[in-house]
Amino acid sequence: MDVPARLAAVAERLTASLGRSAVISDPAELGTYSCDGLARYAVNPGLVVLPETTEQVVEVVRACREADLPFVARGSGTGLSGGALPRSDGVLVVTSRMRRILEVDLAAECAVVEPGVINLAISREVSPAQYHYAPDPSSQQVCSIGGNVAENSGGAHCLKYGFTAHHVTGLEVVTPDGDVVWLGGGKCRQAPGYDLLGVFIGSEGTLGIATKVVVRLLPTQESVETVLAAFPDMSSAGAAVGAIIGAGITPAAIEMMDALSIEAAEQAVACEYPVGAGAVLIVELDGPAGDVAAELAAVRGHCERAGAFELRQAADDAERAEIWKGRKSAFAAVGRISPDYIVQDGVIPRTALPEVLADIAELSERTGIRVANVFHAGDGNLHPLVLYDESVPGQGDAAEEVSGAILDLCVRHGGSITGEHGVGVDKAKYLPRMFTDADLDTMQLVRCAFDPGHRCNPGKVFPTPRLCGEIPRRGTTPHPAQAAGLAEAF
Amino acid sequence: MGVLEDLRRVVGEDGARLAESGDRVAEVPPRWVVAPTSTEQVGRVLRIAGEHDLHVVVRGSGTKLHWGAPPSAAELLLDMSRLGGVVEHAAGDLVAIVRAGTPLRDVQAALARSGQRLPLDEMLPGATIGGVVSAGTAGPLRLRFGTPRDQVIGVTMVRADGVTAHSGGKVVKNVAGYDLGRLFAGSYGTLGVLTEVAVKLAPVPEARAFVTRPVRTPAEVRDLTTRIREAKIGPVGMEVECPVPENYRRGGTVLRTAPDPDSMVLLLEGPADGVRERADRAVEALGTDTTVSTRPPTWWGRYPFGPDDVALQVVTPVGQLFGPVYSLRDAAREIPVRIFCSPAAGVLHAGVPGGTDPDRVARIVEAVRTVAISHGGYCQVLAAPPAVRAELDLWGPIDALGLMRAVKHEFDPAGRLAPGRFVGGI
Ligand SMILES: Cc1cc2nc3c(=O)[nH]c(=O)nc-3n(C[C@H](O)[C@H](O)[C@H](O)COP(=O)(O)OP(=O)(O)OC[C@H]3O[C@@H](n4cnc5c(N)ncnc54)[C@H](O)[C@@H]3O)c2cc1C
Ligand SMILES: Cc1cc2nc3c(=O)[nH]c(=O)nc-3n(C[C@H](O)[C@H](O)[C@H](O)COP(=O)(O)OP(=O)(O)OC[C@H]3O[C@@H](n4cnc5c(N)ncnc54)[C@H](O)[C@@H]3O)c2cc1C
Numbered sequence: 001m002d003v004p005a006r007l008a009a010v011a012e013r014l015t016a017s018l019g020r021s022a023v024i025s026d027p028a029e030l031g032t033y034s035c036d037g038l039a040r041y042a043v044n045p046g047l048v049v050l051p052e053t054t055e056q057v058v059e060v061v062r063a064c065r066e067a068d069l070p071f072v073a074r075g076s077g078t079g080l081s082g083g084a085l086p087r088s089d090g091v092l093v094v095t096s097r098m099r100r101i102l103e104v105d106l107a108a109e110c111a112v113v114e115p116g117v118i119n120l121a122i123s124r125e126v127s128p129a130q131y132h133y134a135p136d137p138s139s140q141q142v143c144s145i146g147g148n149v150a151e152n153s154g155g156a157h158c159l160k161y162g163f164t165a166h167h168v169t170g171l172e173v174v175t176p177d178g179d180v181v182w183l184g185g186g187k188c189r190q191a192p193g194y195d196l197l198g199v200f201i202g203s204e205g206t207l208g209i210a211t212k213v214v215v216r217l218l219p220t221q222e223s224v225e226t227v228l229a230a231f232p233d234m235s236s237a238g239a240a241v242g243a244i245i246g247a248g249i250t251p252a253a254i255e256m257m258d259a260l261s262i263e264a265a266e267q268a269v270a271c272e273y274p275v276g277a278g279a280v281l282i283v284e285l286d287g288p289a290g291d292v293a294a295e296l297a298a299v300r301g302h303c304e305r306a307g308a309f310e311l312r313q314a315a316d317d318a319e320r321a322e323i324w325k326g327r328k329s330a331f332a333a334v335g336r337i338s339p340d341y342i343v344q345d346g347v348i349p350r351t352a353l354p355e356v357l358a359d360i361a362e363l364s365e366r367t368g369i370r371v372a373n374v375f376h377a378g379d380g381n382l383h384p385l386v387l388y389d390e391s392v393p394g395q396g397d398a399a400e401e402v403s404g405a406i407l408d409l410c411v412r413h414g415g416s417i418t419g420e421h422g423v424g425v426d427k428a429k430y431l432p433r434m435f436t437d438a439d440l441d442t443m444q445l446v447r448c449a450f451d452p453g454h455r456c457n458p459g460k461v462f463p464t465p466r467l468c469g470e471i472p473r474r475g476t477t478p479h480p481a482q483a484a485g486l487a488e489a490f
Numbered sequence: 491m492g493v494l495e496d497l498r499r500v501v502g503e504d505g506a507r508l509a510e511s512g513d514r515v516a517e518v519p520p521r522w523v524v525a526p527t528s529t530e531q532v533g534r535v536l537r538i539a540g541e542h543d544l545h546v547v548v549r550g551s552g553t554k555l556h557w558g559a560p561p562s563a564a565e566l567l568l569d570m571s572r573l574g575g576v577v578e579h580a581a582g583d584l585v586a587i588v589r590a591g592t593p594l595r596d597v598q599a600a601l602a603r604s605g606q607r608l609p610l611d612e613m614l615p616g617a618t619i620g621g622v623v624s625a626g627t628a629g630p631l632r633l634r635f636g637t638p639r640d641q642v643i644g645v646t647m648v649r650a651d652g653v654t655a656h657s658g659g660k661v662v663k664n665v666a667g668y669d670l671g672r673l674f675a676g677s678y679g680t681l682g683v684l685t686e687v688a689v690k691l692a693p694v695p696e697a698r699a700f701v702t703r704p705v706r707t708p709a710e711v712r713d714l715t716t717r718i719r720e721a722k723i724g725p726v727g728m729e730v731e732c733p734v735p736e737n738y739r740r741g742g743t744v745l746r747t748a749p750d751p752d753s754m755v756l757l758l759e760g761p762a763d764g765v766r767e768r769a770d771r772a773v774e775a776l777g778t779d780t781t782v783s784t785r786p787p788t789w790w791g792r793y794p795f796g797p798d799d800v801a802l803q804v805v806t807p808v809g810q811l812f813g814p815v816y817s818l819r820d821a822a823r824e825i826p827v828r829i830f831c832s833p834a835a836g837v838l839h840a841g842v843p844g845g846t847d848p849d850r851v852a853r854i855v856e857a858v859r860t861v862a863i864s865h866g867g868y869c870q871v872l873a874a875p876p877a878v879r880a881e882l883d884l885w886g887p888i889d890a891l892g893l894m895r896a897v898k899h900e901f902d903p904a905g906r907l908a909p910g911r912f913v914g915g916i
Contacts, residue, residue: 108807108836152665163663165672166640181890185868187807189835190626190637192870192885193913194681194894198639198672202665222722242582248605248693288724291764347661351582379663380583416664423666434666435656442647442655443668449896461667468900 003089006067007046010091013063014049018056022097024048033092036077036084037139041425045072045086052097054172054180054211061209062178064091070455073205075116075144079151080343081424083204083460090455093209095146101125102212108187109217110169115146115210119153122215131217134161137420138328146210152202154420156253156327157284159378161218163420165201170214173200176207176451186214199446204422205457207450221286224252225296226314228323229281229303230274234258234373237279238353240306241377244283245350247302249295253284254378255327261334261372261385262326268333271326274310281308281377282327330374331385338370338387340396342403346410347419350380359409360384369395369402381419382410408433428463441466493542493566497524500534505572513567515547516560517876525569529646529654529685532568536683537652539566539906546650547908548679550621551593551614557625557801557873558678559884562910570620573685576600578660584691585643585660590620590684601691609635609692611791620684626676629791630727630757633835635692639675644688647674647681650902660688673897680912681901695759699769702787703780704751705730708812711754714776715809715833718756721775723768725834727757731789732815732829754833755787794828795841800851800874804838804858806867811838813861814869821857825850836867844874848881859886885913 001009007025015023024030025047035042046069051057064071070090077084086092095116103112106129111122119140122133136155137143143153149171154163161167170186184197191197200207231237237256244251257265259278265271273280283299285292300311314320326333334341348356357373364371372385384406388399407417407430417423417430431440440462448468450456458465497506501524509520522544526532539546545563550570570591577587581604588597594612597619601607610622611629628637635641644658647670657670674681705711711730718725732752756772758765773780795801804814811833818827818840825846831838842851851874859869863886871884888894891914898905898916910916 105807107809109809110807152669154663158663162636162640165669166636175893179892181893183890183893185805187866188805188868189632189808189837190805191889192868193888193891194677194897195626195639195672195675196890196893196897198675199668199670201672202669219719219722222724245584246582248696250693287760288722288764288768290767291724291760294761294763347663349580349583349585349661351580376663380661381663414659415661416659416666418666419661419663420665427666431667434659438653439655439657440667442649442653443657443670445900446668446670446673446897449893449900 003046003069006069007089010063010067010069011047014060017059018049018051022050022052022056024050033074033077033086033094036074036079036082038080038082038424038426041082041085043086043088045092046088046090048092048094050094050097054174057093057174057209057211058178058180060091060093061174061176064455065176065178065453068455070458072457073146073150073209075147076118076142078139078143079147079424080345080421081418081426083150083422083424083457085425095144098211105187106131106217110187110214111217112212112214113145115144115149115213117145119143119145119148126217127220130220132220133215134167134218135164138331145213145215149201149210149213150203150205151420151422156255156376159254159376160250160252165198167216168197168201168213169216171197171200171210172212173208173210176453176456180211184214204424204461206447206460208456223289223292224284224286224320225292226282226284226320226323227296227299227303228273228312229283229308230277230310231279231281231306231308233278234357235354236307237281238357238377240281240303240308241353242351243302243306244299245378247298249298251283251299251378252286253282254376255282256280256375256377257327257330258373260337260370261330261374264333264337264372265326265330267336269325269329271329273326282323327374331383334372334385334387338389340388340390340399342386342399344382344384344386344403344406345418345421346382346407346415348380348382348410348413348415350378352413352415353377353380356382356409356413360406363402363405367398367402369399371402376419379419380415382406404430423461425460428461431461431463440464493522493538493544496538496542497522497535500531500538501526509567515564515567518560518564520547520567521565523567523569525572527572529648532573532648532683532685533652533654535568536648536650540651540904545906545909548620548624548683550591550618550624551616558911559879560911561908564908568683570618574618577686579604580660581606583661585662585688586691587644587660587686587688588619589686590618592619593617594619594622602694605694606691607694608641608689610638610641613791613793619687623675623684623687624677624679630729630832632837633728633832634726637675639672641689642671642675642687643690645671645674645684646686648683648685650682650904650906658688662690678908678912680898680908680916682907697760697762697765698784699758699765700783700786700790701756701758701769701772701776701780702783703754703776705754706751708815711833712809712812714754717775718772721771723756723758723772723775725756726759728754728832728834729790730754730831730833731787732831753787755790757786789830793839793841794830795839798844798875800842800844800846800878801872802840802842802855802858803870803872804840804862804867806836806862806865808834808836810865810867811836813865814838814858814867817861818854818858821854827854844878846878848878851878852881855882863887888913
C-alpha cells in the first residue's frame with residue numbers, strides 16, 4: 001500500500017477505537033497543526049490524533065508501527081526549533097486532551113501529571129500549599145510539561161534551580177514499539193539501573209511519547225528580592241555579573257538586556273526602565289530571609305561599583321512583576337521595532353560575554369542587520385534577536401547568515417548552539433559544528449535502542465540518521481537528506 | 491602477537507603488566523593490567539582487547555571494585571590512575587574539566603584555591619571522579635545538589651569498539667544532542683570508559699553550621715523533617731544516624747559511642763549572618779536538646795558499612811523512609827544493623843555485618859524490599875561478601891529492563907565491558 005492508503009487505513013482504525021472526535025483528517029483542519037512556534041517550517045500532517053489516555057497513545061503508536069508510518073508528538077506547539085514539525089506521511093499525536101493533574105503528593109513533594117498539562121498549571125495548583133514547580137520557561141502560560149520534558153526546558157530561574165532534568169523524577173513512556181514503560185524512580189529521586197529518564201529528557205520527542213510525568217515540587221522560599229540595575233553600557237553590566245558570581249553568590253536569576261531590546265520593550269509594554277540605560281540587569285535573590293538580606297546588600301554594592309547609575313528594588317510582588325514585565329515581553333516586543341526577526345538561542349562561557357558582544361556588534365555593523373541582545377546572563381545563554389525586513393530583497397538571507405554566524409561565535413568560544421530551544425529541524429545542520437561524526441553516531445546508539453524502526457519523530461536533531469544495527473562508514477559523503485537541505489528531507 | 495606486547499606498544503613498558511592477586515575484581519582475577527595515559531591510548535587499548543577477545547573492567551582508585559555483581563569475565567583490568575589531572579578550571583564560569591582518574595580529593599584541593607568546590611561528598615577516601623560518576627554515589631549534599639548526574643555537563647568516553655565520543659560541553663546550559671553524561675552516570679563502567687568529565691561547580695560557602703538533635707523513633711524523624719521544612723531553615727544536607735545497640739563491638743573497635751537516641755544532623759550553608767540566624771531558628775524549632783557546631787559528626791559523609799559488610803541502599807519517596815527503617819530493625823532483631831538515612835531525600839544506607847548467615851541476610855533483604863516496594867521504592871544490595879551475594883537478588887525488580895538491555899547491546903554488542911556486573915545480568 002502507498003502512504004495515503006496506509007494513512008487512510010490508520011485513520012479508519014483509530015476512528016473506530018478512539019472515536020470520531022479524536023481523529024482529524026480534513027485537510028483544512030490539518031493546516032492548524034502545520035507548524036510549531038517556528039513558523040518558517042510548515043508541513044501539513046498526514047493525520048492528527050488527540051488521545052486522552054495512555055492506552056489510546058499505545059493504540060496510535062501500534063497502528064503506526066503496523067502501518068510503518070512515522071509519528072510526531074506535539075504538546076502546545078510553542079517549540080522554537082521545529083521539533084513538533086509534522087510529517088506529511090505520518091501521524092501527529094497531540095497531547096492537548098491529556099491535561100489532568102493526576103495526583104499531588106505534598107508529603108513526597110511531588111505531583112503526577114499528564115503530558116499535556118500546562119507548565120504554570122502545576123504551580124497554580126500547589127501554590128496555596130506554598131509549593132511550586134521550579135522550571136519556568138517564558139512560555140509557561142501555554143507550553144506543556146511533555147514539551148518541557150522533550151526539550152529539557154529551562155527558564156529565567158534555572159541558574160539556581162536547574163532545568164527540567166533536575167525536576168522530573170519519573171516518566172511513563174509509550175515506546176516507539178508501543179510498549180508502556182516507567183523510566184526513572186517514579187516518586188523516588190533515584191532508581192537502580194541506567195538513567196534512561198536522564199537521556200529521555202532533552203531527546204526532543206525522538207525516543208517515545210511521555211504519557212505521565214512525575215515532577216518535584218519545591219517549597220516557596222521565605223524571601224524573594226528583585227533589583228533592576230541600569231548601566232551606561234553592556235560592558236559595565238557584564239562586569240557586575242562577573243563580580244556577583246565571583247563573590248560566590250548564586251542568584252535565582254540574572255537577566256540582561258541591551259539598549260535596543262530596552263527600546264523595544266519600552267514601546268511594547270511601557271516598562272519604564274531608567275532613561276539612558278545602555279544595559280539593564282535584573283537580579284533576583286531568593287532563600288531564607290537572613291541570607292537574602294546579606295546577599296542583596298552585596299549585589300547592590302557590586303552593581304554600584306561596576307557603574308550602575310540607578311538601582312530599583314521591588315517592594316512587593318506587584319513591583320516585582322513590573323520589573324520583569326519588560327524582560328518577559330522582550331521577544332514579542334521587538335516586533336514593534338522591526339517587521340521580522342529571528343530569535344536565536346546560543347550559549348557561551350559567561351566570561352566570554354564581552355568578547356562575544358563585541359563580535360556580534362561588529363557582525364551587525366558589517367552586514368547592516370540590527371541585533372537586539374537579551375541574555376540569561378548568569379549562565380551565558382544568549383538570545384540575540386536578529387532584526388530584518390522580509391520585504392527588502394536579500395535581508396531575510398542576510399539575517400539568516402548573521403544568525404548562523406552568531407552560533408559559530410558560540411561554538412568558537414567553547415559554547416553551545418542551543419541552551420534551551422533545542423535542535424529540532426532548525427539546527428540539525430549546525431550540530432556537526434559542535435560534535436564529530438563519532439559523537440553523533442554514539443548518541444544515536446541510544447536512538448537505535450529505543451527506536452530501531454526510526455518511526456518516532458524521524459529527521460529531527462541528527463543531520464544524518466544512523467542505520468541501526470550497522471557499523472557506520474567512516475568519512476562518508478553526506479546523507480542524501482542532508483545534501484538536499486533539511487527542509488526537503490520531509 | 492602476545493597481549494602484553496601489544497599493550498606495551500601503546501602504553502609503554504611500565505604501563506602494562508601481568509596481574510597480581512591484589513588486582514582481583516571481586517573474586518575474578520584479571521590476567522593483565524594496563525594503565526593508559528590518554529584518551530587516545532584508551533581507544534587503542536580497547537581495540538586490542540577486541541582483537542584478543544578480552545573482557546575489560548575499569549578501575550578508578552580500585553578500592554571498591556567488589557560491589558555490584560562480580561563480572562563474569564575480566565581478563566583485562568583498565569587502570570585509570572595514570573589518566574588524572576585537572577585539564578581546565580574556568581573559575582569565572584564555575585566549570586572544570588577533569589580527567590577521569592583524578593581523585594576527587596585532588597579535584598577539590600585544586601578548586602578550593604579559587605574558593606570553589608564540586609558539590610559532591612567524598613564518601614570513600616581516594617575515590618576518583620570517574621569512579622564516583624560511574625557509581626553514581628552521593629552523600630549528604632545530594633539534598634541540595636543532587637547526585638553526580640546533576641553535576642556532569644560534558645563527558646569524553648571511549649566506546650567498547652575503541653571509538654572516542656563526546657557529549658555535552660563545558661557550559662552549564664546546553665541542550666544540543668542527547669545527554670550521554672546522564673546515561674553514563676551510575677552505569678558501573680558497563681557502557682564505555684569515561685576519560686574526561688566536565689562538571690559544574692559551586693562556591694565554597696562563607697559559613698557552615700551543623701545542627702544536631704537527638705531523635706528516638708523513625709516516625710519522629712518524619713515529623714521533624716516536616717517541621718524543618720515549614721521553618722524554612724533551608725538545610726543543604728539532613729542526615730540521621732540510627733546507631734546499633736550500645737554493646738555492639740567488632741574487632742576490638744566500638745562502632746558507636748553516642749548516647750542512646752539516634753541523632754539527626756542538619757547542615758546549613760550560606761552567608762555568615764544568615765547561617766547564624768537560621769541555626770538559632772533551628773534550635774527554636776527543634777527544641778532545647780538541639781546543639782550547634784561548626785564541625786560535622788565523625789559519621790557525616792560516610793557509609794554505615796565497611797568493605798566486608800553487606801551494603802544496602804533503600805530509596806523511597808520523601809517522607810516514606812520510616813517504613814523500611816522499622817522493617818529493617820524488625821527483620822534484623824539481634825543483628826547489629828547500622829543505618830544512616832537522608833530523610834529529606836528519601837535515601838537510606840545500611841550495613842549488615844559481613845559474617846551474618848547468608849540465609850538470614852536474604853530474609854532481611856526480602857523483608858525490607860517488600861516494604862520499600864509497597865511504598866513505591868527500591869532496595870538494592872550494593873555489595874556483599876561472595877557467600878552472601880550468591881544467595882541474593884542484588885537489585886530486585888527493575889523497570890524498563892528490556893530497554894536497558896537494548897542500550898547495552900548497542901553500546902557494547904560483544905559484551906566486552908564488565909559483563910554481568912549490572913542489573914539484569916547486563
Ligand atoms: C514566547 C516563547 C518563549 C519561550 N521561552 C522559553 C524559555 O524561557 N525557556 C525554554 O526552555 N523554552 C522556551 N520556549 C520554547 C518552548 O516553549 C519550549 O521548548 C516548550 O517546552 C515546548 O513545549 P510545547 O508543549 O509547546 O511543545 P511542542 O512545541 O508541542 O513540542 C516540542 C517538542 O516536544 C516533543 N513532545 C511534545 N510532547 C511530547 C510528549 N508527551 N512526549 C514526547 N515528546 C513530546 C515534540 O515532538 C517536539 O519535539 C519559548 C517559546 C516561546 C514561543
Ligand atoms: C556497594 C558500595 C560500597 C561502597 N563502600 C564504600 C565504603 O565502604 N566506604 C566509602 O567511603 N565509600 C564506599 N562506596 C563509595 C564508592 O566506592 C566511591 O564513591 C567511588 O565509586 C569509588 O571510586 P573509585 O575511583 O575507587 O572507583 P572504582 O571502585 O575503581 O570503580 C567504581 C566503578 O566505576 C567503574 N569505573 C571507574 N572508573 C571508570 C571510568 N573512568 N569509566 C568507566 N567506568 C569506571 C568501575 O568499573 C566500577 O564499576 C561504596 C559504594 C558502593 C556502591
